[in-house]
Amino acid sequence: MRGFIDLHCHWIPGIDDGARTVDEGVAMLERLHAAGFDTVVATPHTRPGMFENDATGLRNAFEAAVPAIRAAARGALPSLTLASEHFFDDVVYARLREGHVLPYPPLPGRPYKRVRPILVELSPRAFPPQLQARFFDFRKAGLSAVLAHPERYQPVWDDDRCLDALIDAGAQLLLDVCALVGKYGSKPQRIAEKLLDEGAYSAACSDAHRPEDVEVTERAIERLAAIGGPDEVDRMLRRGPTTIL
Numbered sequence: 377m378r379g380f381i382d383l384h385c386h387w388i389p390g391i392d393d394g395a396r397t398v399d400e401g402v403a404m405l406e407r408l409h410a411a412g413f414d415t416v417v418a419t420p421h422t423r424p425g426m427f428e429n430d431a432t433g434l435r436n437a438f439e440a441a442v443p444a445i446r447a448a449a450r451g452a453l454p455s456l457t458l459a460s461e462h463f464f465d466d467v468v469y470a471r472l473r474e475g476h477v478l479p480y481p482p483l484p485g486r487p488y489k490r491v492r493p494i495l496v497e498l499s500p501r502a503f504p505p506q507l508q509a510r511f512f513d514f515r516k517a518g519l520s521a522v523l524a525h526p527e528r529y530q531p532v533w534d535d536d537r538c539l540d541a542l543i544d545a546g547a548q549l550l551l552d553v554c555a556l557v558g559k560y561g562s563k564p565q566r567i568a569e570k571l572l573d574e575g576a577y578s579a580a581c582s583d584a585h586r587p588e589d590v591e592v593t594e595r596a597i598e599r600l601a602a603i604g605g606p607d608e609v610d611r612m613l614r615r616g617p618t619t620i621l
Contacts, residue, residue: 381617384581403587423463511545579616
């Protein structure tokens, strides 16, 4: 099966905790393409205090990385685009309101949406106060939240109904598919399976940081097929991402 779109991947070398070298970035992308991904969105971290990236710097890094990746590649590569994984704190929230962020781009040949999706990451231990209200504020800024790997957050382990208010505020849930094979432990796996069964996710992704993560992604896609069949794989990895973009 082909035509998959990976909405969350750390293949740009040397910019965060993802690929360390061009060769690692190439290996990740070639393996993702072989696994069925025809489009891969780079989503390097924007997290003040840990990864001091901003929109301008990430655009520059992407523009430098793409020709280097293509020159080093020996096999086929997916189409490459850029967004960012925004850690949701007060600094990033201020940037968001001022428009200094990197939402998802549209698919090639498609027009920009009036409300643009933006990838958001939360603290794994606690959600910030007034999160639903702030997600509503996204709409005023012309953005809508795509929540990265909700199955990995402790508040969701405690009571996944905490996501209802965020969904009501327009958030879409993005599954890290590798949770389905226990990459992050039993609690994220249990919650991922529950949310998947409830149809809560809009799409899935690899969240690959290293070439070896792609092998786990392939096993996870097989697990997704075992749970929901080929149509669920297509929905989560092709139709869902297409709708988000």
